[in-house]
Amino acid sequence: MRPENAKTRRKPRADSLRNRERLLEAATQIFSAGGPQASLEAVARQAGVGIGTLYRHFPTREALFEAVYRHEVDLLGELAEELAHEDDPVEALRKWLQANVRLVATKKGMIEALQLVAHGSSDLKAYSFERMTNSIGLLLDRAVAAGEIRSDVPPEDLLRTLVGIFYSQGTTDWQPTALRLVDVFVDGLRKR
Amino acid sequence: MRPENAKTRRKPRADSLRNRERLLEAATQIFSAGGPQASLEAVARQAGVGIGTLYRHFPTREALFEAVYRHEVDLLGELAEELAHEDDPVEALRKWLQANVRLVATKKGMIEALQLVAHGSSDLKAYSFERMTNSIGLLLDRAVAAGEIRSDVPPEDLLRTLVGIFYSQGTTDWQPTALRLVDVFVDGLRKR
DNA sequence: TGATAAACGGAGGCATCCTCCGTATAAATA
DNA sequence: TATTTATACGGAGGATGCCTCCGTTTATCA
Numbered sequence: 001m002r003p004e005n006a007k008t009r010r011k012p013r014a015d016s017l018r019n020r021e022r023l024l025e026a027a028t029q030i031f032s033a034g035g036p037q038a039s040l041e042a043v044a045r046q047a048g049v050g051i052g053t054l055y056r057h058f059p060t061r062e063a064l065f066e067a068v069y070r071h072e073v074d075l076l077g078e079l080a081e082e083l084a085h086e087d088d089p090v091e092a093l094r095k096w097l098q099a100n101v102r103l104v105a106t107k108k109g110m111i112e113a114l115q116l117v118a119h120g121s122s123d124l125k126a127y128s129f130e131r132m133t134n135s136i137g138l139l140l141d142r143a144v145a146a147g148e149i150r151s152d153v154p155p156e157d158l159l160r161t162l163v164g165i166f167y168s169q170g171t172t173d174w175q176p177t178a179l180r181l182v183d184v185f186v187d188g189l190r191k192r
Numbered sequence: 193m194r195p196e197n198a199k200t201r202r203k204p205r206a207d208s209l210r211n212r213e214r215l216l217e218a219a220t221q222i223f224s225a226g227g228p229q230a231s232l233e234a235v236a237r238q239a240g241v242g243i244g245t246l247y248r249h250f251p252t253r254e255a256l257f258e259a260v261y262r263h264e265v266d267l268l269g270e271l272a273e274e275l276a277h278e279d280d281p282v283e284a285l286r287k288w289l290q291a292n293v294r295l296v297a298t299k300k301g302m303i304e305a306l307q308l309v310a311h312g313s314s315d316l317k318a319y320s321f322e323r324m325t326n327s328i329g330l331l332l333d334r335a336v337a338a339g340e341i342r343s344d345v346p347p348e349d350l351l352r353t354l355v356g357i358f359y360s361q362g363t364t365d366w367q368p369t370a371l372r373l374v375d376v377f378v379d380g381l382r383k384r
Numbered sequence: 385t386g387a388t389a390a391a392c393g394g395a396g397g398c399a400t401c402c403t404c405c406g407t408a409t410a411a412a413t414a
Numbered sequence: 415t416a417t418t419t420a421t422a423c424g425g426a427g428g429a430t431g432c433c434t435c436c437g438t439t440t441a442t443c444a
Binding site for chain 1: 399400401402403404405409410411412
């Protein structure tokens, strides 16, 4: 068989794909525990892979961090799609927001990491803003359509509120507060 | 002459004081250019001092950073006191706020550094919050007393607004925007 | 002018960063 | 299936940074 077009490409090697996955998973753990300046060699070790392999897949620390972040955002997006099939739309929205809080809370290093994003690649910012807005919109629209909550709060505002809740909370043990604030806010969205 | 009290203390050595000064100055430059994780050995080099000397004066990176930050806050405090002798109180206020913008703008690494403070020692937070609030109060009160601006904006609110202006601005070339916002805000404070 | 408390500098041991390249292996080809 | 070859792998190695330790220097005090 001849090449399909000018750009002859082999199928990517299976080990390459596998290693990429492993690195991403390891990086999520290591960054979560140690913040965004954690050792990359630790990431490679955790992934059971040579340091060279890490650098081939992710040439810079930022590239790796970006990939991890994108992955997390994608997971939240998938969660939103699952929750969109739940019976109670308001509950679904609440659960998704709480999942956000838990995500950030569990991975304490992520807070610092998020602040780097705030000053980093605007590609990444645009991507995650859109993806997150869509996720919220999905859940919000359903609840609005069901006539259960008010219709004058756009998804962007809800996203910004969420970020505000994260940012305002300083150090330790803020998770309960954040969860409460989410609760209050969702209740506030309810039609009376 | 006998010791004045139980805690006999020699006069601190002149070279010690001098080196401390030099380190502080060097650290301000290095951190400004390279952000809060810049090399401490570079700081020592820049100060013309051994690395051991740096560590004796500032046992941790945070200690050094804290000292730099305190120093900057103190400088702003002194500037406020100077400006309090200017003829036009509203202009004085405006100048002080603009000095803040310029300080942060010139020292781009400081932005990241500030974010660390936000999650760091609450001693430092308390100190700088008070010192900054006082500086603003000094200038604000004079302008209020002169009957030139409204009296229902407390210094704390102005400080938070300032921080908000810094935080909202993302990456490059935000200085003009920030200066404009300060202008708008000061004009808004004026009685009509 | 000594005596001495205090400060100095930088070598040294360890960790991390990132590059480079010989080796290994999965996909393509025959 | 056997061979070829593009691709990926791993980790040694040189550079840099962190921080400690301690022999040497020096400013104060008497």
